[in-house]
Amino acid sequence: MPLILTEEQEMLRESARGFLEExxxxxxxxxxxxxxxxxxxxxxxxxxxxxxxWAGIIVEEEFGGSxxxxxxxxxxxxxxxxxxxxxxxxxxxxxxxTALKKFANAGQRxxxxxxxxxxxxxxxxxxxxxxxxxxxxxxxxAEKSGNGFKLSGAKTFVADGHVxxxxxxxxxxxxxxxxxxxxxxxxxxxxxxxxxxxxTSMVDSRNAARVTLENVEVTGDDVIGEVDNxxxxxxxxxxxxxxxxxxxxSGASQQAFAMTTNYLKERKQFGKVIGTFQALQHRAAHxxxxxxxxxxxxxxxxxxxxxxxxxxxxxCALAKAKAGEVAKLAALEAVQMHGGIGMTDEYxxxxxxxxxxxxxxxxxxxxxxxxxxARLRGY
Amino acid sequence: xxxxxxxxxxxxxxEKFRLETRAWLEENCPKEMRDGAVGEEFICWGGRNxxxxxxxxxxxxxxxxxxxxTVPAWPKxxxxxxxxxxEVKILKEExxxxxxxxxxxxxxxxxxxxxxxxxxxxxxxxxxLPPIARGEIRWCQGYSxxxxxSDLASLQCKCEDKGDHxxxxxxxxxxSYADHSDWIFVLVRTDPKAAKHLGISFILVxxxxxxxxxxxxxxxxxxxxxxxxxxxxxxxxxEHAPGISAIVGELNRGWDVAKYLLTxxxxxxxxxxxxxxxxxxxxxxAAQAIGVEEDGRLADPMLRAKVAQTEIDGWAFLLTMxxxxxxxxxxxxxxxxxSMLKYYGTEFNKRRFEVMMxxxxxxxxxxxxxxxxxxxxxxxxxxxxxxxxxGGTSEVQLNIIAKRIxxxxxx
Numbered sequence: 001m002p003l004i005l006t007e008e009q010e011m012l013r014e015s016a017r018g019f020l021e022e023x024x025x026x027x028x029x030x031x032x033x034x035x036x037x038x039x040x041x042x043x044x045x046x047x048x049x050x051x052x053x054w055a056g057i058i059v060e061e062e063f064g065g066s067x068x069x070x071x072x073x074x075x076x077x078x079x080x081x082x083x084x085x086x087x088x089x090x091x092x093x094x095x096x097x098t099a100l101k102k103f104a105n106a107g108q109r110x111x112x113x114x115x116x117x118x119x120x121x122x123x124x125x126x127x128x129x130x131x132x133x134x135x136x137x138x139x140x141x142a143e144k145s146g147n148g149f150k151l152s153g154a155k156t157f158v159a160d161g162h163v164x165x166x167x168x169x170x171x172x173x174x175x176x177x178x179x180x181x182x183x184x185x186x187x188x189x190x191x192x193x194x195x196x197x198x199x200t201s202m203v204d205s206r207n208a209a210r211v212t213l214e215n216v217e218v219t220g221d222d223v224i225g226e227v228d229n230x231x232x233x234x235x236x237x238x239x240x241x242x243x244x245x246x247x248x249x250s251g252a253s254q255q256a257f258a259m260t261t262n263y264l265k266e267r268k269q270f271g272k273v274i275g276t277f278q279a280l281q282h283r284a285a286h287x288x289x290x291x292x293x294x295x296x297x298x299x300x301x302x303x304x305x306x307x308x309x310x311x312x313x314x315x316c317a318l319a320k321a322k323a324g325e326v327a328k329l330a331a332l333e334a335v336q337m338h339g340g341i342g343m344t345d346e347y348x349x350x351x352x353x354x355x356x357x358x359x360x361x362x363x364x365x366x367x368x369x370x371x372x373x374a375r376l377r378g379y
Numbered sequence: 380x381x382x383x384x385x386x387x388x389x390x391x392x393x394e395k396f397r398l399e400t401r402a403w404l405e406e407n408c409p410k411e412m413r414d415g416a417v418g419e420e421f422i423c424w425g426g427r428n429x430x431x432x433x434x435x436x437x438x439x440x441x442x443x444x445x446x447x448x449t450v451p452a453w454p455k456x457x458x459x460x461x462x463x464x465x466e467v468k469i470l471k472e473e474x475x476x477x478x479x480x481x482x483x484x485x486x487x488x489x490x491x492x493x494x495x496x497x498x499x500x501x502x503x504x505x506x507x508l509p510p511i512a513r514g515e516i517r518w519c520q521g522y523s524x525x526x527x528x529s530d531l532a533s534l535q536c537k538c539e540d541k542g543d544h545x546x547x548x549x550x551x552x553x554x555s556y557a558d559h560s561d562w563i564f565v566l567v568r569t570d571p572k573a574a575k576h577l578g579i580s581f582i583l584v585x586x587x588x589x590x591x592x593x594x595x596x597x598x599x600x601x602x603x604x605x606x607x608x609x610x611x612x613x614x615x616x617x618e619h620a621p622g623i624s625a626i627v628g629e630l631n632r633g634w635d636v637a638k639y640l641l642t643x644x645x646x647x648x649x650x651x652x653x654x655x656x657x658x659x660x661x662x663x664x665a666a667q668a669i670g671v672e673e674d675g676r677l678a679d680p681m682l683r684a685k686v687a688q689t690e691i692d693g694w695a696f697l698l699t700m701x702x703x704x705x706x707x708x709x710x711x712x713x714x715x716x717x718s719m720l721k722y723y724g725t726e727f728n729k730r731r732f733e734v735m736m737x738x739x740x741x742x743x744x745x746x747x748x749x750x751x752x753x754x755x756x757x758x759x760x761x762x763x764x765x766x767x768x769x770g771g772t773s774e775v776q777l778n779i780i781a782k783r784i785x786x787x788x789x790x
């Protein structure tokens with residue numbers, strides 16, 4: 001498949017860009033932050049996005065989705081990255097929708113996918129338990145109890161955790177932390193007895209939570225995929241999430257870079273526009289190249305998810321690793337080249353620095369994925 | 380016909396072409412030419428003085444040239460194969476399938492050919508292109524001068540109009556393989572009073588003309604792929620044959636031709652960084668040379684991180700070349716992005732060789748002897764240092780990106 005967008009995907013991008021610039025500019029995130037909004041995103045806006053087919057972007061048409069595939073989802077994530085749009089898109093439309101579409105049984109798919117596509121159900125993935133990502137380190141206990149399980153343990157960095165109606169939780173039904181075997185994925189109701197949720201206020205002003213489960217009861221029907229063999233499914237879901245985040249990072253970097261080159265063309269010092277200085281020109285040109293590389297790996301990962309989902313994990317790791325590094329560079333250069341004004345809260349560039357820091361950490365930073373790639377390649 | 384019918388008709392034509400190509404290659408590619416060898420010493424450069432390394436090399440060139448497949452995309456009337464982009468791709472795939480060597484490589488194919496096809500007259504094309512396609516004439520490129528490197532447009536090699544001939548005086552440097560070449564395409568100053576980009580012409584000179592001399596330059600790698608080329612009162616006819624002008628394009632507009640060719644050269648040098656990724660990965664080599672821990676991780680964690688970083692960037696760069704190719708096919712020219720390929724590809728290649736040298740340690744520092752194949756890696760490492768200088772330095776590429784793509788203002 002050629003490494004470019006199809007006409008249809010290009011049209012999706014154009015319409016998304018127009019919509020987001022009008023309805024969800026950076027000012028919208030600022031407003032949510034400054035008003036300490038309890039939801040952390042606009043439910044009305046999310047409803048509108050759902051009506052356009054965004055909430056069900058990877059969901060099949062029979063369940064009310066628009067079935068645009070992962071490239072379509074990435075196009076939207078990238079555009080939302082440009083405007084720093086806050087929405088449950090990653091948690092619900094990428095992570096949960098992937099888990100259900102790819103690994104759930106017919107009953108679960110029929111029950112939840114239509115509600116995701118209509119924008120009526122917000123879901124969140126609860127996987128990490130420590131400050132550094134590591135799905136195999138899962139320690140949350142899933143103890144057999146009658147026909148079901150009792151879940152106990154604590155999860156952190158759960159995107160949209162405090163507004164989710166349902167969680168997809170990775171817990172250990174067998175084996176020991178560090179092992180891939182013995183992990184099971186469960187659907188857990190947010191209001192289940194024994195669950196407590198603490199909203200965490202993050203540097204990027206986006207939604208996250210710590211979720212504690214204490215003897216929360218689930219039944220066999222709540223298992224997604226197979227008991228003890230959930231790691232492969234979890235990896236599949238995380239791959240989609242990593243590619244989605246990489247796309248978002250790409251959008252955020254491109255926007256931060258555009259703001260920076262515009263600034264270089266306007267700002268005058270020593271009687272000259274600072275963009276005439278070669279020291280800055282070369283740094284900007286180098287960053288341009290890195291951003292081009294980032295766009296290539298992101299598109300490749302998204303296409304792989306559509307073409308050969310089971311084999312996409314490596315390119316998704318590549319995309320997340322490269323996008324995280326390049327986005328960091330883009331944010332750092334943007335702030336430095338903006339000089340003093342880049343340090344002010346009033347100016348938007350700082351918001352990009354903050355979001356990029358969070359998104360590059362989520363589901364594995366550069367070191368995590370570089371290590372995985374090295375191991376896969378035999379060293 | 381509906382669109383779908385047209386599409387399937389085209390596909391079946393291509394499939395037919397693939398089968399015919401496969402059969403022809405099976406029939407005609409000599410066994411000795413099927414070892415996939417790509418190193419400098421295996422290349423057939425052609426030219427008047429070329430000594431074939433084997434009978435098979437000669438046969439292979441002759442058969443491919445007769446088919447027009449040494450330059451498959453060139454028009455048939457100029458010695459090419461007249462193939463479409465899709466057909467060229469299939470031919471390359473089928474050659475790879477057979478591990479067939481390239482029958483012929485040369486600056487005529489890479490550089491002069493594309494320049495003539497774009498800027499030459501029909502007569503020039505008909506005169507100069509077929510001998511390139513057949514490997515009979517070997518060309519070299521006279522661009523850089525001792526005082527015109529990065530600032531190429533400041534070149535001074537003088538070319539005066541003497542009525543029936545041009546009189547050339549000056550010096551070129553970094554002329555690849557000038558000492559083995561038959562003809563040279565040269566950038567000369569034909570109007571010393573015009574602005575520096577506007578007084579340059581692109582002229583074709585026979586290397587056997589009295590006054591042309593060459594001197595190889597020994598490099599840090601111990602090899603001498605480059606020469607100095609001197610022009611002392613060289614008289615080049617206005618027309619090499621009736622109707623065949625020595626100047627390509629318009630007089631004093633040679634910079635347009637040069638710029639076009641530099642773009643080509645940049646894509647080629649940039650692509651070299653990716654091409655070298657083939658074969659065993661640095662990670663695999665490191666695992667073998669240094670050993671791994673019980674958990675499979677390379678025993679040197681700092682080096683391991685460097686290797687992984689290099690592989691990630693190399694992979695991302697390869698995908699970027701693929702994406703730009705696909706964009707070009709879809710009709711978006713790559714334009715100044717060739718500077719990105721040149722800059723990133725060559726800088727990456729240097730990094731990659733640094734890592735390979737780190738992996739090799741003192742074993743790879745041996746300059747001579749069978750253990751290192753006479754310093755194959757260390758000499759390759761030294762060679763890469765020129766990558767980010769030749770064809771426009773990295774700094775010049777960054778200037779181009781800043782101006783042409785980012786549209787940052789001139790100082």
